[in-house]
Amino acid sequence: MITLNLRSLVLALSIVLAVAIVGYGSYAYAEGLVPFGPRDDEWSGVFLTNGQAYFGHFYGAPGEYVILRDVHYVLATQLQSQDPNQQQGTQLTLQRLGSEIHGPTNEMRIAKTQILFIERLRPDSPLLAAIVQLRSAPPAAGTQAPRTVGPTAAPASPARTVSPSPSPR
Numbered sequence: 001m002i003t004l005n006l007r008s009l010v011l012a013l014s015i016v017l018a019v020a021i022v023g024y025g026s027y028a029y030a031e032g033l034v035p036f037g038p039r040d041d042e043w044s045g046v047f048l049t050n051g052q053a054y055f056g057h058f059y060g061a062p063g064e065y066v067i068l069r070d071v072h073y074v075l076a077t078q079l080q081s082q083d084p085n086q087q088q089g090t091q092l093t094l095q096r097l098g099s100e101i102h103g104p105t106n107e108m109r110i111a112k113t114q115i116l117f118i119e120r121l122r123p124d125s126p127l128l129a130a131i132v133q134l135r136s137a138p139p140a141a142g143t144q145a146p147r148t149v150g151p152t153a154a155p156a157s158p159a160r161t162v163s164p165s166p167s168p169r
Helices: 002-031 126-136
Strands: 044-048 053-059 065-081 089-096 107-111 115-120 160-162
Touching: 044 065, 053 107, 065 126, 089 126
Parallel strands: none
Antiparallel strands: 044 053, 044 115, 053 065, 065 089, 065 107, 065 160
16 A cells, blocks of 8 residues: 555656656747757847847747847947048947846847848857957946947047037037
8 A cells, every 4th residue: 555655656746747847848948048049159140120230149939039148239330520521430339238228138039020131150250259359358337348340431530529429519
């Protein structure tokens, strides 16, 4: 009689454990967690139909959305010169998602219908090198130091102002 109860207990615990493992596996698959999601050395660029591009660890999740983790984007700032003879330029800076005023997490869920294309980044990509540099030197608390990416159209000079924000008069 004791053997029968012990077998029932072991069977019941086995069923509960199996259900827990299957439940976690389903959750991990849907969320792109290890072992289903991307490795730390896999970086992708996600280009959207609205012209925006984001870079990070891409997971093509089941359902209507994909997941992008450790998200970065390039911010283009128009440089304006007070000298009308000087050509205006654009400065590109790398930003990590999360320091914006609305305080997002560093993960995005992107509607699959909004994705134009996805590119995998090579290990020798200049953008990936800038991401590694940005990650290796954490900014001071509450701030984020931008990293310049690529050349600007015209050299910056002290007489230039950053746009698109209008300067107060």
